[in-house]
């Protein structure tokens with residue numbers, strides 16, 4: 001049997017893969033569509049050639065990102081994957097090892113680019129159930145400084161931790177890991193695709209949360225709602241080197257201010273509303289916990305990602321997602337018996353209630369068949 005993914009996550013027939021207007025799409029917060037305000041800003045954006053550094057909207061976005069993170073500089077990149085890869089490339093040499101969590105995006109979902117392109121070996125470490133690494137776990141995976149061992153160059157953290165259910169690193173942990181890594185000559189990169197969700201959960205600001213790491217990648221195109229784009233932030237020198245790799249990887253863009261204009265709005269306004277997504281996620285998790293056969297600890301849901309276990313329903317994750325898909329609810333299978341639903345600004349409370357109702361129906365129907 002070949003393992004396939006749920007229908008809602010296949011790229012087969014383009015007519016099929018666009019959710020109907022009334023579908024509740026909880027596959028990811030990447031599905032968010034730009035607001036009317038964003039579209040207006042995009043239409044009115046001032047632009048120039050960004051490869052020459054001449055796009056005023058991009059320059060403004062980069063300046064604001066650096067300010068908000070309290071770092072010297074920032075660079076606009078097309079995607080989170082490219083942002084992570086650029087950072088890894090800057091901080092490593094071919095043959096180095098990169099310590100990351102087992103379930104992290106850089107380890108599982110970036111098509112091994114760290115190896116294929118940056119020439120590095122992921123040293124994947126299993127964190128706790130919450131996907132949060134301790135210094136002890138990291139330290140135990142650092143290679144001895146001896147010529148016949150490959151050398152550890154970088155620690156890569158992920159906050160929030162996507163596949164652990166949107167869990168959040170305590171800032172003291174990030175600080176401790178950074179201090180200790182630096183003392184050993186290692187760099188620390190933060191995949192902060194959803195760092196603003198983490199900030200909303202901690203009621204803290206991203207500058208404080210990332211003050212000790214060497215580089216941060218964060219996404220404008222997820223919960224913040226921009227259609228495209230991520231940012232990397234760090235020192236001036238780091239960003240100058242990053243700019244070279246962005247071009248090398250084909251990410252030099254021209255009049256991209258038309259997109260950056262939406263990114264600016266996403267950066268300024270969207271963080272203020274993320275707590276709504278978190279409340280919806282918590283409501284969803286509480287409802288799921290009430291459905292016999294589905295397993296989740298609602299207390300573990302701190303941000304906008306809800307991951308639950310469906311093993312006791314008699315369906316695996318693909319079967320459950322496919323059944324939901326037929327009823328207009330889109331979810332993502334993340335492991336054989338594990339389903340992910342991500343809340344975001346295009347699904348309000350009514351959509352969450354509908355998802356719960358349909359989940360109940362699908363699980364009960366299966367039970368009826370089995371009984």
Ligand code: TLP
Nearest residue numbers: 028030079080081082105109162191193
């Ligand atoms: N995550 C996507 C999928 O690729 C799994 C999602 O739906 O959650 N870092 C983290 C932590 C991410 O979750 C993602 C995307 C990325 C990096 C990559 O961002 P993009 O898709 O912009 O390359």
